[in-house]
Amino acid sequence: MRIYILYGFGILLCVSGVGYLAAEYIKYLSEPGKLACLGLATAMFALFGKYFDERGW
Amino acid sequence: MVAKNRANLYLYLALICFAGILAIFVVDGYLGIYDTAYVTVGEREQKIEAYSWQEPWVKEQGYGIGTSWVEAVFFKYEIDNRTLATYEADVEASVWKSGVKIMQLLDENVSVPPFKVVTLDWRLQAEDLEETGIVAGESGEYTVRITLGELERKIVVSYYAPVSGYPEKIPPQSVPVPEPVR
16 A cells, blocks of 8 residues: 555655646746647547557456 | 556656657757847946846837946847757847947857857947937936847846935034033
């Protein structure tokens, strides 16, 4: 149980770190760049969803 | 087997999307020409970041700073070339009032090597403005326009008239001090 809490904590830190870096970097992006990133992020989450769906999670 | 391959295909496509996001961050976000201005009035330095110029109100109205006539305004303009080629451009800084150019502060051709930073300095002081016929001491706004190639940046310098301080201290009238009662 404790190991899962540690995993959860680690994942949370990773996600928040990536989120922070993305928020910092996005300031320097042009409008088309932001739009492309949004599209790619949406596609990425959709494909991850499909992947886990196919794996039966 | 087919289902597993399809699942892996989704995973690879998702990873390609992630790589695409990172590529956009690097190419669109990091690479390019970045200009940062530092404006110092008195002891305070204000940094105008490269992305600040894109803010709608800065784009339309210019970045505002306030100063008094006795303080010179020091400008430091950094051009950061984050491209693989040498960047060459004309840099011009001038003072404008009501759409009329009043004076030139800087006119230089800069050449910035790849992944290097070049800094330009100039200053704006009341004496220089007075030479153009402006009466110092009155409140007024002046626009410092910085052009870098085809880019134009605006910094609005607001001069404020000296505020009268507290009234002069009136010396107390001397009155005889009564003797203490015993």
